[in-house]
Amino acid sequence: MKRILATATVILALGFILPSFALADGPINLSLFAPIQIVKEDQAVTAFRFSLIYGVNTDLTGLDLSLVGVNKGSVTGVQFAAVGLVDGSFTGWQNGIGCITKGKFTGYQSGWVYNSVGSGSGFQMGFFNKAGEFSGFQLGLLNIVDSMTSGLQIGIINIINNKDKLKLFPIVNWKF
Numbered sequence: 001m002k003r004i005l006a007t008a009t010v011i012l013a014l015g016f017i018l019p020s021f022a023l024a025d026g027p028i029n030l031s032l033f034a035p036i037q038i039v040k041e042d043q044a045v046t047a048f049r050f051s052l053i054y055g056v057n058t059d060l061t062g063l064d065l066s067l068v069g070v071n072k073g074s075v076t077g078v079q080f081a082a083v084g085l086v087d088g089s090f091t092g093w094q095n096g097i098g099c100i101t102k103g104k105f106t107g108y109q110s111g112w113v114y115n116s117v118g119s120g121s122g123f124q125m126g127f128f129n130k131a132g133e134f135s136g137f138q139l140g141l142l143n144i145v146d147s148m149t150s151g152l153q154i155g156i157i158n159i160i161n162n163k164d165k166l167k168l169f170p171i172v173n174w175k176f
Contacts, residue, residue: 031055034070044073051081059088074103084111090120099126115140129155148175 027047031037034056039045044059051066059073069081074088081096089103099111105120115126119133129138135149143153147162151174158173166173 029055029057031066042072075101090117105131143173150176 025044025046026039027045029037029039029045029049031049031051031054033052033054034041037051037055039057041056042058045057045062047062049055049057049060049062049064049066049069051069054068054070055066056070056072058071060071060075060077062077064075064077064079064081064084066079066081066084068083069079069085071086071088075086075090076092078093079095082098084094084096084099086094086101087103089105090101091106093108093110094101095110097112098114099109100114100116101109101120102118105117105122107122109115109117109122109124111126113126114128115124116130117124117132117134120131121135123137123139124131125139127141129140129143131138131145133147133149134145134151136151138145138151138153138155140155142157143155144159145151145153145161148160153160153173154171157168157170159168160173160175161167163175
């Protein structure tokens with residue numbers, strides 16, 4: 001608890017005392033909540049981001065540890081966030097309570113409650129998995145894909161909207 005409080009104090013001090021020294025495209029970003037962070041919101045992080053409450057950047061390459069982590073661009077790496085939001089593409093592992101990638105996703109998405117990708121390939125695991133266009137494996141209670149090129153769904157309710165027959169199927173659904 002003391003470490004968390006000390007970290008929050010340092011981030012808060014950096015945000016209020018040194019705003020004019022905010023980095024552009026920095027390797028490390030520490031954030032209490034945006035805009036109180038080391039690297040500006042419209043800049044990229046190239047190695048590590050820690051957001052105690054809420055952090056926003058454009059692109060991120062590396063590791064993201066956030067309560068709420070927002071990326072306006074793309075992410076390559078690992079994101080552990082209670083809520084992870086990526087407007088662009090994501091390549092790697094996205095983990096938390098809710099994981100949303102609006103662009104192309106490639107990798108493993110393990111949002112405990114909710115996963116969503118615009119398009120992509122890989123593995124989604126959570127209570128509710130949703131994808132626009134997808135190829136890969138979904139494991140959850142409810143799995144929904146608008147257009148599956150090839151893949152397998154395992155869950156209580158599985159829906160593949162671009163199938164000719166059996167779009168909704170319990171326990172297991174597939175398209176190859």
